[in-house]
Amino acid sequence: VLTRRRFVKLVSGGATALAVLPQVGCGDNLHLVRGRFFDEAAWQTIDIATGLILPGEHGARDCLAVNYIDQLLSAFDVDPPAIYASGPFSGRVPYPDAHGAATSQFPANAFATFLPLSRVKAIAWRMRLYGSAVTDGGTFNDAVFGPTIGWRELYADGIKRLDDQAMIIRANTPFRFLEDPADQEQALDTVASDQPDFWDALLQHTLEGTFGAPEYGGNLYARGWHMARYDGDSAPRGHATYDEAQGMYVDRLDQPTSQPSQGDVTEDFDADILDLLTVAALGSGGKRFF
Amino acid sequence: MGLPSVTANVLGDDSLAQFDAIVIGSGAGGSTVARTLALAGHKVLILEAGDNYFPALDDPAGLGPPLFSNDEVKLSARSLISQDALIEPRSFRTSIADGERTLVGDANGLPRNVGGAAVHADMKFPRFRPTDFQLGTLLGAIPDASFADWPVDYATLERFYVEIEQAIGVQGPEGVNADPFAAPKSKPYPMPPGLPMYANTILADAARRLGYHPFAYPTAVTSRPYRGRPACIDCGFCSGYGCPTHAKSSPAVTLLREALLTGNVQLRFNAAVHELVPNATLTAVDGVDYIAANGAVQRVTADRYILAASAAESARLLLLSDPALGNSSGMVGRNLMFHYQTIVIGVLRDRVHGHRGRSVTMGMSDFRGTPGDADHPLGGIVELATSAELIGEAKNYAQQLGKVGDLLRRLIQQSPLRDKLVAMIMQGEDAPQLTNRVDLDPALKDVYNRPALRVTYNNHVFETTARELYVPKLLEIQGNAGAQFGLVAPPDTPSQSRHVMGTLRMGNDPATSVCDRYGKLHDLGNVWCADGALFPTSSGFNPTLTIQALALWVGANIVAPGDPESVLVES
Numbered sequence: 064v065l066t067r068r069r070f071v072k073l074v075s076g077g078a079t080a081l082a083v084l085p086q087v088g089c090g091d092n093l094h095l096v097r098g099r100f101f102d103e104a105a106w107q108t109i110d111i112a113t114g115l116i117l118p119g120e121h122g123a124r125d126c127l128a129v130n131y132i133d134q135l136l137s138a139f140d141v142d143p144p145a146i147y148a149s150g151p152f153s154g155r156v157p158y159p160d161a162h163g164a165a166t167s168q169f170p171a172n173a174f175a176t177f178l179p180l181s182r183v184k185a186i187a188w189r190m191r192l193y194g195s196a197v198t199d200g201g202t203f204n205d206a207v208f209g210p211t212i213g214w215r216e217l218y219a220d221g222i223k224r225l226d227d228q229a230m231i232i233r234a235n236t237p238f239r240f241l242e243d244p245a246d247q248e249q250a251l252d253t254v255a256s257d258q259p260d261f262w263d264a265l266l267q268h269t270l271e272g273t274f275g276a277p278e279y280g281g282n283l284y285a286r287g288w289h290m291a292r293y294d295g296d297s298a299p300r301g302h303a304t305y306d307e308a309q310g311m312y313v314d315r316l317d318q319p320t321s322q323p324s325q326g327d328v329t330e331d332f333d334a335d336i337l338d339l340l341t342v343a344a345l346g347s348g349g350k351r352f353f
Numbered sequence: 354m355g356l357p358s359v360t361a362n363v364l365g366d367d368s369l370a371q372f373d374a375i376v377i378g379s380g381a382g383g384s385t386v387a388r389t390l391a392l393a394g395h396k397v398l399i400l401e402a403g404d405n406y407f408p409a410l411d412d413p414a415g416l417g418p419p420l421f422s423n424d425e426v427k428l429s430a431r432s433l434i435s436q437d438a439l440i441e442p443r444s445f446r447t448s449i450a451d452g453e454r455t456l457v458g459d460a461n462g463l464p465r466n467v468g469g470a471a472v473h474a475d476m477k478f479p480r481f482r483p484t485d486f487q488l489g490t491l492l493g494a495i496p497d498a499s500f501a502d503w504p505v506d507y508a509t510l511e512r513f514y515v516e517i518e519q520a521i522g523v524q525g526p527e528g529v530n531a532d533p534f535a536a537p538k539s540k541p542y543p544m545p546p547g548l549p550m551y552a553n554t555i556l557a558d559a560a561r562r563l564g565y566h567p568f569a570y571p572t573a574v575t576s577r578p579y580r581g582r583p584a585c586i587d588c589g590f591c592s593g594y595g596c597p598t599h600a601k602s603s604p605a606v607t608l609l610r611e612a613l614l615t616g617n618v619q620l621r622f623n624a625a626v627h628e629l630v631p632n633a634t635l636t637a638v639d640g641v642d643y644i645a646a647n648g649a650v651q652r653v654t655a656d657r658y659i660l661a662a663s664a665a666e667s668a669r670l671l672l673l674s675d676p677a678l679g680n681s682s683g684m685v686g687r688n689l690m691f692h693y694q695t696i697v698i699g700v701l702r703d704r705v706h707g708h709r710g711r712s713v714t715m716g717m718s719d720f721r722g723t724p725g726d727a728d729h730p731l732g733g734i735v736e737l738a739t740s741a742e743l744i745g746e747a748k749n750y751a752q753q754l755g756k757v758g759d760l761l762r763r764l765i766q767q768s769p770l771r772d773k774l775v776a777m778i779m780q781g782e783d784a785p786q787l788t789n790r791v792d793l794d795p796a797l798k799d800v801y802n803r804p805a806l807r808v809t810y811n812n813h814v815f816e817t818t819a820r821e822l823y824v825p826k827l828l829e830i831q832g833n834a835g836a837q838f839g840l841v842a843p844p845d846t847p848s849q850s851r852h853v854m855g856t857l858r859m860g861n862d863p864a865t866s867v868c869d870r871y872g873k874l875h876d877l878g879n880v881w882c883a884d885g886a887l888f889p890t891s892s893g894f895n896p897t898l899t900i901q902a903l904a905l906w907v908g909a910n911i912v913a914p915g916d917p918e919s920v921l922v923e924s
Contacts, residue, residue: 116757117747117765147433150406150422151597159586178420181404181623182648183800187440200648203798204442208457211439263752267430270747275426291765292772293743294589294708296423298597301586302709303548305577312548312576312584320587320709321548329702332767332837335760340700340769344838348824349697352832352839 098133099140100215106133107239108222113269115251121290123273131272131281132265136192136215141177146188148174148278155285156300163304163313170299174278214264221261224254294318356616357412362646364411364467364620365399365613372398372619372655374911375641377626377670380469381897382884382904383661384604385517388612389908389920397618398653400643402625402662403434403465406595407605410467411613411620416581416606421472421595425744428594434473436462440800445847447811448788453795460808460847461691463663466595467622468605470663470851471897475592475712476573476601478523478898479734480514482536483507484724485892488731491724498784498813499688501889504861504870505906507536512921513902513909515540519923521607521901522579525571532568534718540923547576547585550710552739552775555701557715559834560737567717567737573602573898574711582606585711589741592712604901621645625801629658629674629880637878644801657879657911660857661904664886665689665791668856669806672793679857679874684867686790688858689808690891691850692733693781693816697827699836704772707739720779720823721893730819733780733893735827746771775834777827780852783891784815791856808847820844852896857886871914872907883907 098106106129113123113132138145154172157165180188186200194213195201201211225238228250233241241247255262272281274291282288288295294302302320306313314321332340344351360367374390376383379401387397409417427433436459443462444454463470484491489502515538517523525531525542546569549557557567574585574596585600599606612618623646630640630652640654660667668686671678679685713736720732740746743765750756750764767773789810797805824841831839859882860866863875866889872881883904885896892899909917 116751117761118758119762122762146431147427148422148424150420150424150427151418152422153424173418174422174424182646183440183623183625184404184437186800187437190439200800203800203802207796266751266757267748270751271426271430271744274743274747275430276424279426288743290762291743291747291768292704294706296588296590297709298423298586298588298590301588303585303587305547305584307578314548318706318709319551320589320706321551321554323551324704324706327704330704330767330773331702332769333763336764336767336769339754339756339764340838340840344700344840347841347843349839349841350828350832351837353837 098130099137101129101133104237104239105222108225108237109218111239111247112225112251112265113272115247116266116269117273121286123269125283126273126281126287127283128269128272128281131275131279132218132268134280135268136218138188138192143177143179144185144188145177146180147178148276149176149178150174152299153276153278153296155295156297159300159304161308162306163315165300174276212260217261217264221254221258221265224258224261225250228253356614357409362621362623364405364622365618366616367619369396369398369619372396372653374398374657374659375400375653375655376659376661377641377667378469378661378663378884379467379605379609379620379622380661380663380884381471381604381900383469383659384609384612385901385904386659386661386883386908387618388608389905389912391612391615391617393912393920395617395912397612398655399618399620400624400626400641401467401620401622403467403622405467405622406434407467410605410610413614416599416610419595419597419599421597423588423590423594423597425742428590429742430744434464434466434595436465438462442797442799442805444794444797444805444807446807446809447846448809454797454807456847457797461665461850461853463851463853467620468603468609471603472595472605473593474897476603476897477713477716477736477895478518478525478571478573479532479894480536480538481507481892481894481899482534482721485890485894488724488890495784495815497786498815499787500785501858501860501865503889504859510902510906511539512918513905514898516905516921516923517898517901519543521573521602521604522575522582523571523573523602524576526569530568532718533566534721542571544576544579547574547711547714548587549714550707550739552705552707553713553715553737555705555834556737556775556777556830559830560717563830563833565717565719565830567715570713570716570736572711572714575600575602587710589708589710591710626662626670627673627801627803629670629678631675631678635675635678636876638880657881660880660882660886661884663884664853664856665806665808667882667884667886668791669793673803679867679876679880681876682864682867684858684865686792686856687787688785688855688889689789689791689810690783690785690855690888691848692852692891692893693783693812693820694845694848694850695732695779695781695820695823695827696842697777697824697831698840698842699775699831699834700769700838700840701773701775701836704768705739705775706772707774708741708743712741713738720826722819730822731782731893732819732823733782734895736778736780738776738778740771740774740776743771775831775836777830779823779827780893780895781816781819782893784813785855785890786813810847812844852891854885854888854891854896857882858889859887860889871910872903881907881911
């Protein structure tokens with residue numbers, strides 16, 4: 064089965080250098096909400112940064128990725144910690160009838176509650192969030208391999224660095240008050256280079272907050288899934304049903320597993336992506352077939 | 354007897370206090386051997402390092418819903434069941450010449466939870482072929498490799514394969530639809546194949562046009578209601594995910610539940626075994642120390658001890674206990690094998706929705722090859738695969754390619770590496786080598802303060818030669834399937850395979866093997882192994898079914914020495 068790390072090695076083998084940071088996204092309102100970890104200034108800073116990473120309609124800001132990040136960083140403020148949503152179903156999808164059609168019966172949303180953590184899992188997540196040095200039972204490798212820096216510290220420092228960079232570009236102007244998108248990009252680009260651990264965390268959390276289940280605080284109204292043309296969670300209906308009366312499996316009509324989706328058409332990649340794929344294919348020892 | 358258990362971190366009969374056997378690990382091997390012993394009336398204690406996500410697994414009134422779900426954040430981004438490299442890191446190097454290590458983190462870790470790694474697997478369940486048990490003889494001496502015959506052959510294990518296929522529920526093709534190169538079976542699969550995924554049929558059609566023989570992949574997932582579990586709904590969250598409906602015939606909801614309901618089994622989870630306690634002469638084990646859920650060390654004893662913690666971890670446990678334990682041959686930890694995975698990806702112009710279905714529904718074994726035939730070297734079964742994870746896709750573009758902003762958005766929307774991707778993954782034979790091994794890292798620790806496991810592994814020209822021969826053929830299939838691009842994944846270092854085998858090789862000669870043909874350690878009177886550590890060679894087929902058939906063989910020989918088939922009920 065394909066894992067993410069396999070893709071990594073596959074495509075990065077022929078990839079070009081890091082892209083220049085893009086235009087600012089949709090530029091919608093700052094969310095005047097105070098987070099559990101982020102204060103208002105921090106919230107606005109991270110919100111803008113997520114929009115630079117994944118801009119546009121139904122992008123990271125529309126999905127409230129910043130709220131996902133805030134909920135993650137403050138996961139231990141609630142009990143059980145908000146790390147692993149429960150299961151099995153979210154309640155977004157109904158039960159099927161005997162022939163696979165949707166019924167009007169929906170399961171309860173088990174994703175709305177979180178699972179208790181075992182002792183060692185709690186240590187792991189406290190190490191991730193708070194760092195190994197302040198986690199009971201978390202220093203077992205620090206003496207030889209150095210401490211694990213927690214994400215809360217990374218974000219707090221990253222936000223400060225963004226403001227520092229912003230004020231180098233525009234005097235007395237914190238990052239969140241930069242008006243020129245080029246200034247925002249320049250500041251974020253510099254911090255990305257100087258603070259790779261923060262940048263890596265911000266990237267992964269922005270994407271999880273855009274495309275993860277909404278119960279984790281992002282992907283507001285499942286906008287990220289809509290943007291990506293992704294079905295989201297599908298159980299308990301799924302994509303096929305064994306119809307006992309017919310003695311055979313039947314595809315779900317609107318989201319089949321064994322056939323093309325109705326309405327799907329052949330799509331060309333744009334020129335930038337064709338170039339990227341060409342480099343990746345030829346660089347890997349593969350082929351471009353046209 | 355108390356079922357279900359009302360004690361925290363315990364499943365099964367929580368009143369049991371004396372045990373005939375202690376099984377370390379509740380996965381494919383551990384569940385199977387525990388069920389065999391329990392059905393014969395043995396009192397069994399299972400120790401599982403991970404947590405439990407099947408809250409009603411021991412409830413006679415019904416299995417109840419699991420805690421798994423269609424949730425990429427939970428199962429993938431936050432690794433609910435995967436080995437967490439922050440608290441259970443491993444180290445890696447390709448050889449001693451690398452120094453102590455070149456990498457700290459994840460090196461072939463397997464999930465930690467009740468039911469073991471099979472919970473995360475998509476449960477592709479082909480059998481091995483008869484020749485896979487005879488490669489020592491058929492290949493002859495190969496420099497720097499240690500191929501060996503298995504001390505049991507296919508004919509001996511055939512009814513054990515049947516027993517597992519029937520007991521857990523496997524779907525698969527028969528007759529003209531089956532793999533024409535597959536081993537003979539004495540009994541049909543209990544269920545026919547479910548629907549194939551669209552992405553798989555595109556590749557299968559191309560392969561067929563080129564003269565190959567694709568087939569519906571034998572899979573331990575229901576395609577009909579089976580023994581109280583529902584037919585699969587093809588939710589799409591299969592590989593890497595616990596099943597939200599119990600359609601996946603994982604050991605937990607099949608053999609382990611059956612074992613627990615006998616009343617002869619107690620399973621303690623969040624119970625990480627620290628070491629085996631040997632006697633003074635290192636000829637037997639007197640007890641097992643484990644770290645309980647609350648962090649306290651507890652000792653338990655039994656007449657027999659069975660290692661089933663996975664290939665790498667079972668060997669590590671011996672080394673943690675005493676480097677000489679069971680190790681007069683010096684073979685403990687050696688001959689570590691993975692499947693050598695050759696991956697060729699096609700990017701189409703059409704969407705194939707690889708997030709709908711059982712991850713892999715078709716395969717072909719045309720590239721398995723023939724022992725000793727240089728024109729048809731031993732590769733392995735080819736999975737016709739797809740890509741399903743949206744967050745994973747986005748991270749690849751952003752974190753690895755450095756694409757953010759508008760280009761990231763366009764990549765996600767045009768989706769070349771998910772919704773338009775078809776892949777072929779060959780699970781190639783990995784030559785066993787004495788230098789490929791697991792041992793203990795001299796400095797790295799885990800959260801239990803145990804020395805971490807170190808993997809030393811490098812490829813042999815045996816498997817790289819096969820790869821070079823089959824890559825052009827895989828690319829040809831991608832081109833025939835209408836791919837715009839064909840991409841060849843470079844070999845992984847360290848291997849990303851979760852098919853971990855070897856380290857406690859079974860054999861007839863105590864000088865060159867750790868366990869005998871019944872899985873018992875040559876050196877120890879009361880210790881057995883019942884997991885993939887026993888494999889002398891890796892074959893070119895997914896290992897879980899053979900792990901279970903072998904664990905059943907081990908258990909049956911404990912229960913009925915000399916007449917192991919007498920314990921079989923399905924064949």
